[in-house]
Amino acid sequence: MATAHSRAAARLMLSPAVILLLGWMIIPLSLTIYFSFLRYNLLMPGQEEWIGFLNYEFFLTDPAFFAALTNTLILVAGVLVITIGGGILLALLLDQPFFGQGIVRILVIAPFFVMPTVSALVWKNMFMNPVNGLFAWVAKLFGLPAFDFLAHAPLASIILIVAWQWLPFATLILLTALQSLDSEQLEASEMDGAPPLSRFRFIILPHLARAITVVILIQTIFLLSIFAEILVTTNGGPGYATTNITFLVYAQSLLQFDVGGGSAGGIVAVILANIVAIFLMRMIGKNLDI
């Protein structure tokens, strides 16, 4: 039994973390909300004035916003499809007994630990460069003309780079979930003569459902705010071809110094992320037996 004394001590020990996070959430966020209602440009100091929802109106009706929203959705969806599909196949493969399991696992996980700026630059220069990249050389081997990935398929190229970084994460989690599958159930179905495909459909996939949901939700949170990969490869271009919401807000506030407009965009990004977050929180909350 916890005594009143230890209860008070517990509250005291909890308070620094709570106060700090509360401050981190409330102070900047309320400032962002406040700025989003101002005409506020860093190049015109002292001329701030209240303009109501005008920033939101400008931000939401700007064609760049629509492009950025579409790009954000394509980026998130594209990476999710590749990493979940690839992750399931890879997890099924790595779950089989084979020689050198430990080493292969290490090889597969490695991309997750590569910092985003490194992976983006390595892919951009050493693989996708139309003159000196490795892909150009492979194309030449087959007698094909070299393809300028980041100029002609910029968003697809970024999806490829980001998917490479996140495939290990999906694989690792799905593999962990797969290993907790009761093997007797599989054996029983095997003896009943169930073909592999229906074993996958009716036993393995339902078992993985929860892990897949977790992967989708967590990756979505991170993928909505992809930034470094875009900054070092395409800088959002050509045009707005690879600008996502995060990058648009960054460009508006720190490159064009439009604090008001950028803040309105930031709040829009917060609202979008919250829609995903609510589902994720429910998933995790269900698992929390306190």
Add this chain to the structure above:
Amino acid sequence: MAREVTTQRKLLVTVLAWAIGLLIFFPILWTILTSFKTEAEAIASPPSFLFFEWTTENYSEVQQRSDYFRHFWNSVVISVGSTLLGLAIAIPAAWSMAFVPSKATRNILMWMLSTKMLPAVGVLIPIYLIFRDTGLLDTRFGLVIVLTLINLPIIVWMLFTYFREIPGEILEAARMDGAELRSEIIYVLVPMAVPGIASTLLLNIILAWNEAFWTLNLTAANAAPLTAFIASYSSPEGLFYAKLSAASTMAIAPILILGWFSQKQLVRGLTFGAVK
């Protein structure tokens, strides 16, 4: 009973798994190989895979050109500093929630998690302006604060899931024996919690090391860690593959090694205990 596996099938899986594993790892391998080539060899067509003149001059040139060690040191200070500060704040918090849970515990945990979902770009401007006005912009101290705060929810959650598995009776026995709360934590809890704390430490150093939104936006020349150091190679004059590779290899090597040790904890930490 384990299922019978034919040798033939095992060999087939081995070949397939190794092929795919190497394919996924190839960009990293290629980067490491290229870092030992001369610039001319790095862009040679057809590319040479192993049979080239190995050189280490790229590494010394990267150090001379852009002072790798200064950025490396910034990365170390920022990632280790923010992790230790985060642990100092999170250990008491996680302890109290795991051993003296109240009705509010669940809500507090969920609320902490929700702060992690706040997109960075939503608070970029105020943080940038506050940092500018308080002189924290482009300082390691400023980044330590920001990274501590963004990783604090993960640290609390990871520690909480580990602490929850420590049986509470042991702590009570210690208390019965007259142990003070402080010594209870230091002598009883800490030794039992060390593995969990170590994994939390490791995972958070990795996350902080690779963090590339705040580190890119809040630093310039002084406090730039390796993420920003590498980003400086994106300008066209920096198009030297061998040097880019050497810089990249040096930026990822420390964390790649740490990461391989922490792969098991990764799942638990990043799914907030939802997948174990």
